[in-house]
Every structure is written in C-alpha cells, then in structure tokens.
Amino acid sequence: MSKTIPGILDILEAQGAIITDGHVVLTSGKHSAGYINLRKLAGRRDAMTDVGEIISQNIHKHTNAGSKDILLVGPETMGRNLAQEVAHINGNDYVWCEPNSDKTAMQWSQKLDFEEVIKGRRCIILDDVLTTAQSLLQTINLIRSSGGEVEGAVVIIRRNVEISAGVLGIPWLESLQDIGIPAYNAEKCPLCAEKKPMWLHPGHGYEWIKDHPDYPTK
Ligand SMILES: [Zn+2]
Known part of the structure; x- marks a missing residue:
C-alpha cells in the first residue's frame, strides 16, 4: 500500500522551513519576502x-x-x-x-x-x-x-x-x-515602502526593529 506524499513546498511550509510571502531581514541585512531554512526539517x-x-x-x-x-x-x-x-x-x-x-x-x-x-x-x-x-x-x-x-x-x-x-x-x-526570491537593500525595499509588517522571527527583524520602533510587526 502506498501513501500519498505531499508536495515538497507543502512539506517545507508546514515545517516553517520556507516562507515566500513574508517580510524578513536576511543575515546580509537585505530585506526579502522569502526565507529558507531547511534545518527546520532536522529531526x-x-x-x-x-x-x-x-x-x-x-x-x-x-x-x-x-x-x-x-x-x-x-x-x-x-x-x-x-x-x-x-x-x-x-x-x-x-x-x-x-x-x-x-x-x-x-x-x-x-x-x-x-x-x-x-x-x-x-x-x-x-x-x-x-x-x-x-x-x-x-x-x-x-x-x-x-x-x-x-x-x-x-x-x-x-x-x-x-x-x-x-x-x-x-x-x-x-x-x-x-x-x-529577490533580496533588496534595506533603504530601497519595496516591502518597506508598502509598510508590509516586518517579521521579527525568523531572520533578523528583531534587531532591525530596534532602529524602527514605529514600524508595524508580525
Ligand atoms: Zn523591507
């Protein structure tokens, strides 16, 4: 008997290993709508x-x-x-x-x-x-x-x-x-321009927000 295996994107999203519609700060300091951390799958x-x-x-x-x-x-x-x-x-x-x-x-x-x-x-x-x-x-x-x-x-x-x-x-x-997934320089980020709420985690949004205390967060 074979079971149905979910699609790879469904598996990754269910584990929080991939975000494609967010607003996150990458390790580089750039902003992006996407975040990939496949270590979330471990274990x-x-x-x-x-x-x-x-x-x-x-x-x-x-x-x-x-x-x-x-x-x-x-x-x-x-x-x-x-x-x-x-x-x-x-x-x-x-x-x-x-x-x-x-x-x-x-x-x-x-x-x-x-x-x-x-x-x-x-x-x-x-x-x-x-x-x-x-x-x-x-x-x-x-x-x-x-x-x-x-x-x-x-x-x-x-x-x-x-x-x-x-x-x-x-x-x-x-x-x-x-x-x-494109990444943007923080000062030219189109997501910031439209005031898309910043994710504090995952990524480094929790640090970025210290300098932008009035920005909406998620
Ligand atoms: Zn931004």
Missing part, C-alpha cells in the same frame, strides 16, 4: 521521511536507487541528515563531509575512515540548498580525489537556475524546487 520524522521518498524518486529517474554500489554523500549537517534518510529507505551506504577550518575545501570527518569507503563507488550527493555551488563543487572534488565517481546530485532547493549539471561538470542534477 522531524514524518517530514524527513517524505522528503527522503521524494529524493528517492528523483534518483530513480536516473538509476536504480537501491543499487548496492551507490554511495550517498551528504555535505554538512543537512546533507548528512538527507543521506541518512535516503539510505534507510533504499538500503545504501552513506558518508558525510564537512568544510575544513578555512572553508576552502571539504574533508571527510577526521575521526572516520570514509576515504576507504569511497574508492570505486558511484556517488550521489544530497544537499539542502544550492545557492553558489561552492559546497557542491568542493564535495565533487573531494569524492574524485578519493577515487570515487560522481554519478549525480539532488538538492531540495535551487536558488539559482543557472547552476546546472553542466556547470558542475557532473552527469545529472535534480532540484526538487527552484526558487528565486
């Missing part, structure tokens, strides 16, 4: 299972997701969570990596012997948000330098549709959802 059993199923379907478009020679690779905290989830569904091995101290490259966790697991494996990278491609490119380099082959990658959200499999130099890339 949420049902949501993670549903996201894992959707990722599996996307892997199936290209290859047998349950194939034993496939190795799932998860960069950083959320990549690791996603890899673990999908591995449990399809019975794959999985490993994770993290940025080095100056963030110039990815490295396998120092305490584990992942280097030995990678050699000769067909690797699929799972990541949460694709913005600049830096962490994906670093992960691709790490896999190749460890003797693995990059088969493809799945990201939950792609914020820049210019970043394709071709740009990354890999056979395929699947994005569960492409989202382009």
